[in-house]
Amino acid sequence: MPDIRHTRLADVLINYSINVKPGDRVAILTQPPAMPLVEEIYRKVLEAGGFPYVQLGGLRTKVETEVLSYYLLTEGNDEQIEHVNRFEKIIREEFECMVSLYSGTNTRAMSGVDPARLSQRIKAYTDVTRTYQQRSASKDLRWVISMFPTNAYAQDADMSLEEFEDYVYKTTFVDQDNPIREWKKIHDDQQKLVDYLAGKKVLEVKGPHVDLRLSIEGRGFVNSDGEHNMPSGEVYTSPVEDSADGWVRFGFPAIYSAREVEGIELTFEKGKVVKATAEKNEDFLQKMIATDEGASRLGEFAIGTNKRINRFIKNILFDEKIGGTIHMALGFGFPQVGGKNESAIHWDMICEMRDGGQIFADGEQFYESGEFTI
Amino acid sequence: MPDQRTSRLAQVLVEYSMNVQPGERIAVVGTTLAEPLMLECMRYILRAGAHPHLVARLPAEDYVLFTEANKDQLTYVSPLLRTVIEEFDGFLQISSTGNSRQLSGVDPEKQGLHSKARSPLMKRYMERHNARDLRILITLFPTAQQAQDADMSLTELEDYVYAATYSDTEDSIAAWNNVADQQNTYVEWLEGKESVKVQGPDVDLSLSIKGRRFLSAHGQVNMPDGEIYTSPVEDSLNGWIRFGFPAIRAGREVEGIELTFEMGKVVEARANKGEDLLMQMLDVDDGARYVGEFAVGANDQINRFMRNMLFDEKMGSTIHLALGAGFSDVGGRNESGIHWDMLCNMRDGGQIYVDDELFYDSGRFFPE
Numbered sequence: 001m002p003d004i005r006h007t008r009l010a011d012v013l014i015n016y017s018i019n020v021k022p023g024d025r026v027a028i029l030t031q032p033p034a035m036p037l038v039e040e041i042y043r044k045v046l047e048a049g050g051f052p053y054v055q056l057g058g059l060r061t062k063v064e065t066e067v068l069s070y071y072l073l074t075e076g077n078d079e080q081i082e083h084v085n086r087f088e089k090i091i092r093e094e095f096e097c098m099v100s101l102y103s104g105t106n107t108r109a110m111s112g113v114d115p116a117r118l119s120q121r122i123k124a125y126t127d128v129t130r131t132y133q134q135r136s137a138s139k140d141l142r143w144v145i146s147m148f149p150t151n152a153y154a155q156d157a158d159m160s161l162e163e164f165e166d167y168v169y170k171t172t173f174v175d176q177d178n179p180i181r182e183w184k185k186i187h188d189d190q191q192k193l194v195d196y197l198a199g200k201k202v203l204e205v206k207g208p209h210v211d212l213r214l215s216i217e218g219r220g221f222v223n224s225d226g227e228h229n230m231p232s233g234e235v236y237t238s239p240v241e242d243s244a245d246g247w248v249r250f251g252f253p254a255i256y257s258a259r260e261v262e263g264i265e266l267t268f269e270k271g272k273v274v275k276a277t278a279e280k281n282e283d284f285l286q287k288m289i290a291t292d293e294g295a296s297r298l299g300e301f302a303i304g305t306n307k308r309i310n311r312f313i314k315n316i317l318f319d320e321k322i323g324g325t326i327h328m329a330l331g332f333g334f335p336q337v338g339g340k341n342e343s344a345i346h347w348d349m350i351c352e353m354r355d356g357g358q359i360f361a362d363g364e365q366f367y368e369s370g371e372f373t374i
Numbered sequence: 375m376p377d378q379r380t381s382r383l384a385q386v387l388v389e390y391s392m393n394v395q396p397g398e399r400i401a402v403v404g405t406t407l408a409e410p411l412m413l414e415c416m417r418y419i420l421r422a423g424a425h426p427h428l429v430a431r432l433p434a435e436d437y438v439l440f441t442e443a444n445k446d447q448l449t450y451v452s453p454l455l456r457t458v459i460e461e462f463d464g465f466l467q468i469s470s471t472g473n474s475r476q477l478s479g480v481d482p483e484k485q486g487l488h489s490k491a492r493s494p495l496m497k498r499y500m501e502r503h504n505a506r507d508l509r510i511l512i513t514l515f516p517t518a519q520q521a522q523d524a525d526m527s528l529t530e531l532e533d534y535v536y537a538a539t540y541s542d543t544e545d546s547i548a549a550w551n552n553v554a555d556q557q558n559t560y561v562e563w564l565e566g567k568e569s570v571k572v573q574g575p576d577v578d579l580s581l582s583i584k585g586r587r588f589l590s591a592h593g594q595v596n597m598p599d600g601e602i603y604t605s606p607v608e609d610s611l612n613g614w615i616r617f618g619f620p621a622i623r624a625g626r627e628v629e630g631i632e633l634t635f636e637m638g639k640v641v642e643a644r645a646n647k648g649e650d651l652l653m654q655m656l657d658v659d660d661g662a663r664y665v666g667e668f669a670v671g672a673n674d675q676i677n678r679f680m681r682n683m684l685f686d687e688k689m690g691s692t693i694h695l696a697l698g699a700g701f702s703d704v705g706g707r708n709e710s711g712i713h714w715d716m717l718c719n720m721r722d723g724g725q726i727y728v729d730d731e732l733f734y735d736s737g738r739f740f741p742e
Contacts, residue, residue: 156475158478163479
């Protein structure tokens with residue numbers, strides 16, 4: 001008898017997030033520890049009339065099997081590092097659905113890998129990434145990312161595995177009888193905000209950690225209600241690429257491929273990062289910004305809304321939705337909202353707003369210290 | 375068939391470190407994650423004609439204990455543990471955690487109760503250990519979560535652990551005998567010496583070792599090992615030192631510690647990060663401002679900081695001082711509730727003069 005919460009999470013993923021229809025091919029990209037959840041997902045896909053394909057996360061997915069990635073990037077030659085996995089390509093080019101499950105065994109496994117080799121790998125997947133983004137925007141590929149809790153993430157979160165499991169299942173609402181109803185309610189609440197922001201032109205973000213102006217003219221906000229991320233709870237857009245002006249300090253560590261950069265401060269002029277500093281690991285920040293042209297521009301501006309997500313656990317799937325924070329990502333933007341920025345990276349960074357942060361749309365304040373005031 | 379290096383490590387632990395004899399009773403404690411090493415230790419203990427007692431703990435059992443147990447249950451001392459400490463000949467502890475942060479949310483008071491209830495037994499443990507009636511040995515079996523703490527992949531941590539314990543060489547025991555011989559020449563030479571001056575980019579310190587003995591730690595109590603240490607004369611330290619490596623206490627890191635000593639006592643202290651914790655610790659008791667240990671790391675296989683003192687304090691080209699309790703077996707008299715090791719880099723021009731003779735330079739002993 002499985003943990004009832006696994007069954008409910010599988011139900012949410014298959015019947016709410018990606019809404020599997022008969023005949024859909026569903027790739028389940030996973031890591032070995034997630035098998036108890038994978039089994040429940042497999043059954044839900046069968047029940048929905050789809051075709052489940054289970055495979056190890058593979059490289060250059062959101063759920064890399066870190067031991068294998070480590071060997072590839074430390075022992076592989078250039079040709080092997082730049083080789084695109086055929087299965088991963090087919091899934092993104094042809095499949096209808098994709099479920100990715102984080103379930104790592106060591107979040108620091110890639111710390112010793114040369115960042116240049118990592119960039120090399122990421123670059124090799126530029127075409128696959130673009131196809132994925134296009135098919136995602138057109139809804140030809142419906143995907144969701146979620147997590148099966150492990151000690152690796154629990155340790156980063158400063159929790160026991162049991163506490164961490166409770167956190168994951170609480171923030172996804174699968175600790176309740178009818179989580180799908182809860183997610184529909186979140187959808188409705190966030191939709192009001194998205195509707196308010198529709199047609200607005202200029203955002204001003206002010207507070208102790210930020211003083212930034214952005215244009216969102218012609219860009220709508222997306223209601224992130226659990227369709228692509230589980231848990232979710234944010235509204236986001238891609239700001240006009242050459243519009244960001246000002247300064248922001250990200251008080252939470254920013255993590256990319258297991259590397260932690262602390263105390264990042266960015267200054268933007270005409271959309272481009274003109275100054276970047278960090279208290280810890282600044283070298284890595286500079287290298288990532290230099291990945292390509294788009295890596296020094298914003299691909300995302302977002303407001304986190306999930307109040308059940310209330311502590312920083314060093315995992316962006318959760319942290320970017322902390323109710324009372326905003327986040328921005330350097331790198332690729334979202335075509336479905338008009339985002340044009342192209343880059344091999346998309347690096348989310350979180351800024352605290354609960355201590356006096358304010359957001360104005362076309363001069364009207366709609367957000368104060370973590371609460372919506374409209 | 376286990377990793378060959380795991381077998382070699384087991385052989386070192388049983389035959390070299392503990393020198394297990396026929397008929398002895400040896401307890402081997404680790405988590406289930408350490409199964410490969412525990413089984414190999416069992417094999418070598420049996421081959422030595424002794425009686426292995428394996429205690430395989432579940433990685434999460436402490437969390438369940440501390441969240442569920444009432445006061446009675448928290449202060450209950452296992453009769454099995456009592457038997458081991460009172461009666462056994464050897465006690466091998468294998469660090470093999472499945473989640474180093476699992477007790478972060480547990481009330482420290484509960485942990486205090488638990489350790490307090492065990493303190494009479496722990497006293498007995500130290501007595502029998504000091505008398506060499508109970509041979510205590512601490513080692514580590516690499517796990518994914520320990521690798522995560524060390525900022526490494528598991529493969530990297532395995533390579534690191536097996537290199538530091540010489541389990542990656544054909545004849546590991548010969549390698550450790552060689553370490554013992556080397557280090558014994560250092561401590562023999564230091565016998566009867568009086569004044570020590572430590573100089574370099576990070577240190578300018580003088581201290582007295584008059585009437586104190588240096589000991590060589592070469593794998594009997596810790597594996598890996600490799601250091602020589604003493605307790606300096608308590609009121610003898612004068613000068614300044616900067617600890618280039620983070621000092622860790624209760625899971626928190628204090629970075630960039632600088633201490634100034636006058637007549638043995640810390641009179642000035644600062645840190646770049648975690649200075650509040652440093653100040654708290656200095657005021658724990660009277661002995662916390664005095665040095666209980668001066669040691670020189672000698673294991674050149676240990677060459678990166680991994681936030682684990684079992685390894686870090688033996689790092690080649692470093693020295694370490696501990697604030698707090700000294701070692702009575704070398705003549706140390708400082709008493710304190712703490713013993714906090716701090717590491718200073720000697721790689722680039724760090725020198726030690728003993729009775730005005732150059733004893734150590736940039737990681738090399740007896741430099742020419």
